[in-house]
Amino acid sequence: MASKIKIKTRLSDDVAEIKSLILHPMETGARKDPDTGELVPRHHITQLIFANNGEAVMVANFSTAVSRNPYINFRFRGAKAGDTLRVSWVDNLGGTDELETVLS
Amino acid sequence: MQAGRRFLLKGGAALALLVALPKALLAAVWPQKAFLSTDGGLALSALLGTNQTIRSDEITLKLPEIAENGAVVPVTVGTSLENVESISIVVEKNPRPLAATFEIMPGVFPNISSRIKMAETSRVMAVVKTDSGIYSTSKVVKVTLGGCA
Numbered sequence: 001m002a003s004k005i006k007i008k009t010r011l012s013d014d015v016a017e018i019k020s021l022i023l024h025p026m027e028t029g030a031r032k033d034p035d036t037g038e039l040v041p042r043h044h045i046t047q048l049i050f051a052n053n054g055e056a057v058m059v060a061n062f063s064t065a066v067s068r069n070p071y072i073n074f075r076f077r078g079a080k081a082g083d084t085l086r087v088s089w090v091d092n093l094g095g096t097d098e099l100e101t102v103l104s
Numbered sequence: 105m106q107a108g109r110r111f112l113l114k115g116g117a118a119l120a121l122l123v124a125l126p127k128a129l130l131a132a133v134w135p136q137k138a139f140l141s142t143d144g145g146l147a148l149s150a151l152l153g154t155n156q157t158i159r160s161d162e163i164t165l166k167l168p169e170i171a172e173n174g175a176v177v178p179v180t181v182g183t184s185l186e187n188v189e190s191i192s193i194v195v196e197k198n199p200r201p202l203a204a205t206f207e208i209m210p211g212v213f214p215n216i217s218s219r220i221k222m223a224e225t226s227r228v229m230a231v232v233k234t235d236s237g238i239y240s241t242s243k244v245v246k247v248t249l250g251g252c253a
Contacts, residue, residue, distance in 0.1 A: 015213075028221075028252050030199070046134040057209045060218075063139045065195060065203035067176045067219035067251075076212040 005087050005099040016079035016103055018050060018058075020087060021071050028064040041093075045070060048089040052079060052103075079103055135205065144194045144201035144229070151192060151205060152233055157240035160185065165230040167245050174222040175251030182215035187235040191216055197226035221251040 004023035009016055022045065029042030048060040048070065057076045079085075081104050088098035138151035145155040166180035181191050191214060192205040203220045214232065222228070222245060229242040 031252050055209075057212050059207040059209075061134050061139070061205045061207070063200055063203055065198050065200065065221045067221055071217075071219050073217040074206075074212060074215065076209075078211045 004097055005089070007085075007087055007099060007101055009085060009101060009103055011079060011081060011103050014079055015075055015077055016052070016083075016085070017073070017075045018085070019071075019073045020050075021069060022048065022089060022097075023069050024089075024091065026062075026064060026066060026068045026070065043091060043093055043095075045089045045091045048072065048087070051086045051088075052076070053083050054086075138202050138205075140200060141202065142200060144196050147194065147200075147202040148192075148231060151202065152190075152231070152238055154238065157231055157238045160232070160239035160241060163230055163232050163239060163241040165228065165241050165243050167228055167243050170246045170248060171222060172248045173251060174224070174247040174249055177220050177222050177245060177247075177251070178217065179220050179228070180215070180217040181230040181232070183232050183239075185214065185232055185234050185239060188214035188232055189235060190233045192231040192233075193218075193220060194229040194231060195220065195222055195226050196229065198223050222247045223250045223252065 006021040008019045024045050025043055027040050027043040031040050033040050044064045045062050049056055050058040058074060060072060083103040084100055085103055086100045090096045135151050138147045141147035141150055148155040162185050163183045171177045188208045190205055190207050193203045194201045195203050206216050208214055225246045227242050227244050229240055231240045
């Protein structure tokens, strides 16, 4: 299955800018399925981790109040071309995904 | 300012119940108690060990004044404070006020953009934890169409 993580990186000097979009429903557990009228179970990313060359730079903890298809943008210092940035997430139902990209 | 303080003070009574978690335990563990709390003050207490924050002009909280769609409210939190350890976003009137908390490692610029859901018009608070204290600023966002939060 293709990764549901989309990432754009930009390196200027030793600063990496990360823009990432994760395809995930982020269900609150309070929404009713319009067809069945039943509640759609709570299903959301709990933790999203960015690691550069194996070292965590950012750990984002989410509740259901982060919008569907979570988006995050941040920058960090100390990056260089060739570094491997790894993005991974876990959700409350045990789902998980990861993606690696090389900074350039 | 006043509303923000009251919001914080509400959780004060529960402080006594809190057992301060060792810092190391919080790192890399999803702070369930904080996220499931239905009160913003209690959520902060569960997350940071206290709900008392120092208001700071050195935090910028960018949010729309009016959010037409509460399901997608763009938010940017930045700060010129140094040695930032975490940035958290609390939406006072959401059923579960703590929306997100970002653990900032050394080298990361304390400036983060994301998108959150807002159930209704509410004060939104950005809480920045540094090695010297816990700081905050807040802003009211009017929500036209509530996003199930």
